[in-house]
Amino acid sequence: MSKADFKAVILAGGSGERFWPLSTPERPKQFLRVFGGESLIRQALARLDGLVSPEDAFVVTTKSLVAATRKELPEVPKGNIVGEPMRRDTGAAVALGVGMAAQRGWKPRLQTEGGDDPVIGFFSSDQMVAKPKEFRKVVRKAVALARRKDAIVTIGIKPGYPATCFGYISPKTRTFVEKPDAEKAKKYVKAGYLWNAGMFIARTSVFRGAFAAHAPELEKLANIGASAKSIAPAGLARLYAALPKISFDYAVMEKAKNVEVVPGDFGWDDVGSFAAFDKYFPHDSRGNVREGPCNVVEAEGNICVARSARISLLGVKNLVVVTTPDSVLVADKSRLTEMKRLFAKH
Amino acid sequence: MSKADFKAVILAGGSGERFWPLSTPERPKQFLRVFGGESLIRQALARLDGLVSPEDAFVVTTKSLVAATRKELPEVPKGNIVGEPMRRDTGAAVALGVGMAAQRGWKPRLQTEGGDDPVIGFFSSDQMVAKPKEFRKVVRKAVALARRKDAIVTIGIKPGYPATCFGYISPKTRTFVEKPDAEKAKKYVKAGYLWNAGMFIARTSVFRGAFAAHAPELEKLANIGASAKSIAPAGLARLYAALPKISFDYAVMEKAKNVEVVPGDFGWDDVGSFAAFDKYFPHDSRGNVREGPCNVVEAEGNICVARSARISLLGVKNLVVVTTPDSVLVADKSRLTEMKRLFAKH
Numbered sequence A, B: 001m002s003k004a005d006f007k008a009v010i011l012a013g014g015s016g017e018r019f020w021p022l023s024t025p026e027r028p029k030q031f032l033r034v035f036g037g038e039s040l041i042r043q044a045l046a047r048l049d050g051l052v053s054p055e056d057a058f059v060v061t062t063k064s065l066v067a068a069t070r071k072e073l074p075e076v077p078k079g080n081i082v083g084e085p086m087r088r089d090t091g092a093a094v095a096l097g098v099g100m101a102a103q104r105g106w107k108p109r110l111q112t113e114g115g116d117d118p119v120i121g122f123f124s125s126d127q128m129v130a131k132p133k134e135f136r137k138v139v140r141k142a143v144a145l146a147r148r149k150d151a152i153v154t155i156g157i158k159p160g161y162p163a164t165c166f167g168y169i170s171p172k173t174r175t176f177v178e179k180p181d182a183e184k185a186k187k188y189v190k191a192g193y194l195w196n197a198g199m200f201i202a203r204t205s206v207f208r209g210a211f212a213a214h215a216p217e218l219e220k221l222a223n224i225g226a227s228a229k230s231i232a233p234a235g236l237a238r239l240y241a242a243l244p245k246i247s248f249d250y251a252v253m254e255k256a257k258n259v260e261v262v263p264g265d266f267g268w269d270d271v272g273s274f275a276a277f278d279k280y281f282p283h284d285s286r287g288n289v290r291e292g293p294c295n296v297v298e299a300e301g302n303i304c305v306a307r308s309a310r311i312s313l314l315g316v317k318n319l320v321v322v323t324t325p326d327s328v329l330v331a332d333k334s335r336l337t338e339m340k341r342l343f344a345k346h
Helices: A040-046 A063-072 A089-103 A132-148 A182-190 A204-214 A216-222 A233-241 A248-253 A274-280 A333-338 A340-344 B040-046 B063-072 B089-103 B132-148 B182-190 B204-214 B216-222 B233-241 B248-253 B274-280 B333-338 B340-344
Strands: A006-012 A057-062 A081-084 A119-124 A152-157 A168-170 A175-177 A194-203 A259-264 A289-291 A294-297 A303-306 A310-314 A319-323 A327-332 B006-012 B057-062 B081-084 B119-124 B152-157 B168-170 B175-177 B194-203 B259-264 B289-291 B294-297 B303-306 B310-314 B319-323 B327-332
Touching (some): A006 A040, A057 A063, A057 A089, A081 A089, A089 A119, A132 A152, A132 A194, A132 A259, A152 A204, A152 A248, A194 A204, A194 A248, A194 A259, A204 A216, A204 A248, A274 A303, A274 A319, A289 A294, A294 A303, A303 A310, A310 B340, A319 B327, A327 A333, A327 B319, A333 B310, A340 B294, B006 B040, B006 B089, B040 B063, B057 B089, B063 B081, B089 B119, B089 B204, B089 B216, B132 B152, B132 B259, B152 B248, B194 B204, B194 B248, B194 B259, B204 B216, B274 B303, B294 B303, B303 B310, B310 B319, B319 B333, B327 B333
Parallel strands (some): A057 A081, A152 A259, A289 A303, A294 A310, A303 A319, B006 B057, B006 B119, B057 B081, B152 B259, B289 B303, B294 B310, B303 B319
Antiparallel strands (some): A152 A194, A168 A175, A168 A194, A319 A327, B152 B194, B319 B327
């Protein structure tokens, strides 16, 4: 397929809470860079290499993060990186992405299919993919399917375990189910359900039709590119102020009938918390993951990230210890889901 | 008793390891100041108030700590604070203290007893005493006994529990026993043994006689004040270089026959590790002891000392977490006895 037939939108919101203090509201998760690697958002862009050129890559982020995002992704045209004036969940972010991607950069050209109705794919800025080649293969398949059918194609991840932190998709009924409890999760996995990784791929017209049918309050946003030449900040702010906070799953995917599922198995993870470090980074002989000056005596299974002062661990187990010049976090690994509670007290 | 009949020597060595990173080799335990309180060495001096005036208080410390000690105790005459040129354990420190206290400041005067043979008491710079009034009462008793008898009087602490980290004294046989194992400790407590708190009180002549009899290699040091007017640093260094590393307990007390024991029960503790904080400082409702900005969520029984960056604890139990600008310590409370192992790796 020609590159411009497909455009990718990276959704890069993120509050920075779950990786605090490494990430903060000013430098949320997608900017996370650990163990000498690239930031998650750079990885998200690099992963699309060969599928879209930087000119066809877009980022929807929050207003306050536009400058940092442009700095992090200098190869993406500045105008392709837009900040939402306020948080309105993924419903609004996808709608804005559709409006933007349809409007900018793209020029009609001779094509065997698609015409001026490019396929747009939505991806998250803060996920890990262990097998990017396989990822691209699956995305290509999904894009082809999206072009062929009047459907929103979602990539469902083959579950590695009965996770309770992801929604699921039934590939047979093509229905979305929300994050389950442990018992339900086991049933879902047994029944062949896939993880909902928040990857949605469809033609522009299909997205617009879905908003019109199921979330008319978001339709205007999705149609921005169809009329206006540019998005005036004041106009966008007015539009947003009136929008509901609603996820794209809930606003559209749970209602749409024209859903297709392409299964994927490419070592996907949403890097939901520090616990993910255990999967991605090397351990010492006692199961500690370390970055920076970490002095470890009789300590096991800890994640130790020293970004300022030297950390010394003595006899402790299964902790996450992170230091920055401003903050020190000491958390039990099993309690990472409660990270948000630290902020209520700040 | 008249003040000048009694002189006190504070032994202030200390390597700073057990309270690292709050204490360091440059600022060892005796300078530890927590929860808005005074340093341990200031407390040691203040505790003697009414027993000795600052002119009759002496400090034996290490060479590198003389300046810091003089700054911490400005009311003590500079010449009363002396630094050992090298570490030679408490045997040498007590001998030097005897030599110093006999030499300086003290002037013969009309007395009903004692003459120019003042009683000298040795105390540690890094201990806590919950009931200083009771402490002074016991010390007065010990001083009177020391003046009356040709004996070294030791104050034995009534054990609060069968500690394995202290030596014991049998008040009946007046014999010293070293740090026992748990089983022996129980037996000692049952038999009425007392903790050896390292407090020794005797007339100058008695100390000198004991060194002459049991540790002649230390006799010269104890006799310094008897001849010379001042201690020349080079002479002291030469003297020390030839000395054995030996504790006063081992060099003298375990061999001496003229030992008297005065029992004491004044809330004594040697503040051996961070665990002592649990005894001396107030707890929050979940048993955490906190100093500085410590944000605590579902965390229990921790000692949290924030001297630089804010500490956030999430779901952790029984840890010691200490931050300084240079270092962060995260240790399990039950492993504090292994603190030294951190330094082997530094």
